[in-house]
Amino acid sequence: MNQKTIAFIGAGNMAFAIIAGLVKSGYPAANIIACNKSNQARCEQLRQMGLQVDLTNREAVERADVVILAVKPQMMAEVCAEFAEVDFADKWVISVAAGIAVARLEQLLPSARNIVRTMPNTPSLIGEGMSGLFAKKIVEPTACRFAEQLLSAVGQCYWVETESQLNQIIAITGSSPAYFFKFMEAMQQSAVKMGFSEQDARVLVQSVAIGAAKMVAANPELSLATLRENVTSKGGTTAQALAVFEQHRLDQTVDEAMNAAIKRAEEMEKSL
Ligand SMILES: NC(=O)C1=CN([C@@H]2O[C@H](COP(=O)(O)OP(=O)(O)OC[C@H]3O[C@@H](n4cnc5c(N)ncnc54)[C@H](OP(=O)(O)O)[C@@H]3O)[C@@H](O)[C@H]2O)C=CC1
Numbered sequence: 001m002n003q004k005t006i007a008f009i010g011a012g013n014m015a016f017a018i019i020a021g022l023v024k025s026g027y028p029a030a031n032i033i034a035c036n037k038s039n040q041a042r043c044e045q046l047r048q049m050g051l052q053v054d055l056t057n058r059e060a061v062e063r064a065d066v067v068i069l070a071v072k073p074q075m076m077a078e079v080c081a082e083f084a085e086v087d088f089a090d091k092w093v094i095s096v097a098a099g100i101a102v103a104r105l106e107q108l109l110p111s112a113r114n115i116v117r118t119m120p121n122t123p124s125l126i127g128e129g130m131s132g133l134f135a136k137k138i139v140e141p142t143a144c145r146f147a148e149q150l151l152s153a154v155g156q157c158y159w160v161e162t163e164s165q166l167n168q169i170i171a172i173t174g175s176s177p178a179y180f181f182k183f184m185e186a187m188q189q190s191a192v193k194m195g196f197s198e199q200d201a202r203v204l205v206q207s208v209a210i211g212a213a214k215m216v217a218a219n220p221e222l223s224l225a226t227l228r229e230n231v232t233s234k235g236g237t238t239a240q241a242l243a244v245f246e247q248h249r250l251d252q253t254v255d256e257a258m259n260a261a262i263k264r265a266e267e268m269e270k271s272l
């Protein structure tokens with residue numbers, strides 16, 4: 001796997017999370033090319049890590065065995081137009097973009113035969129990623145294996161059978177780090193209102209988030225409901241807090257939010 005030259009087209013938040021995780025896992029930085037539009041600070045950071053950062057998108061793609069499409073979905077058509085003359089027949093294409101279907105990628109890169117669509121998440125940066133993967137049955141198994149090895153270097157992988165499930169994965173694992181950050185922000189704000197400094201509030205909130213997540217992982221035999229009940233003394237404080245969540249229909253709110261993410265991914269698939 002380490003012998004393949006990988007070109008990242010777009011080196012923003014998501015690509016950087018994967019690149020950093022890959023390099024940390026031992027992938028030779030010299031075999032990775034990264035292309036950004038304008039962010040010189042990011043290019044310098046990647047150069048310092050040993051990546052090649054001075055090629056145009058087209059040069060990068062021409063040299064690469066594996067092309068990772070990591071620009072914003074709205075930029076995908078414009079960027080792929082630069083590759084109109086490139087033969088993708090022997091290259092593997094891995095897209096991380098939300099809302100760009102394989103059929104659309106096939107239109108944009110007509111010579112590409114092996115396209116794997118993935119949905120990683122930013123915890124990949126610290127090796128704690130969870131990525132959904134989808135490929136049509138005609139894609140070479142070696143290309144699928146490569147995509148899985150690549151994303152396994154930065155976390156766990158989950159293959160989906162149908163492409164529409166990848167939009168569900170966006171809601172469940174792609175967008176969801178932001179849900180947890182939002183919840184922690186709200187707790188931090190509340191603690192600050194009580195009089196704690198922002199820094200202290202952050203330390204308190206992050207420690208409980210890490211502790212709670214580790215308890216979930218360490219106790220696979222316990223349901224999430226049981227873990228919650230173990231904190232909730234009858235007539236005690238937690239019950240009161242949870243009652244407020246219930247009153248504000250937290251479960252329905254989360255369900256609506258996740259479905260809104262899916263709906264947006266579907267809309268993007270139709271319009272981009
Ligand atoms: N962020 C996330 O949590 C996740 C994102 N994704 C997907 O990853 C993709 C990228 O998202 P994200 O990393 O968040 O976005 P960013 O805006 O952080 O990154 C996009 C990158 O694309 C670069 N870029 C823009 N135009 C060009 C161009 N013409 N040629 C080369 N590079 C270009 C930008 O460069 P510059 O900064 O120099 O303009 C930027 O580095 C999206 O498709 C998104 O759906 C998937 C899963 C999770």
Ligand SMILES: O=C(O)[C@@H]1CCC=N1
Nearest residue numbers: 097098170174175176
């Ligand atoms: O917000 C987005 O559209 C991207 C996809 C998943 C996470 N970030």
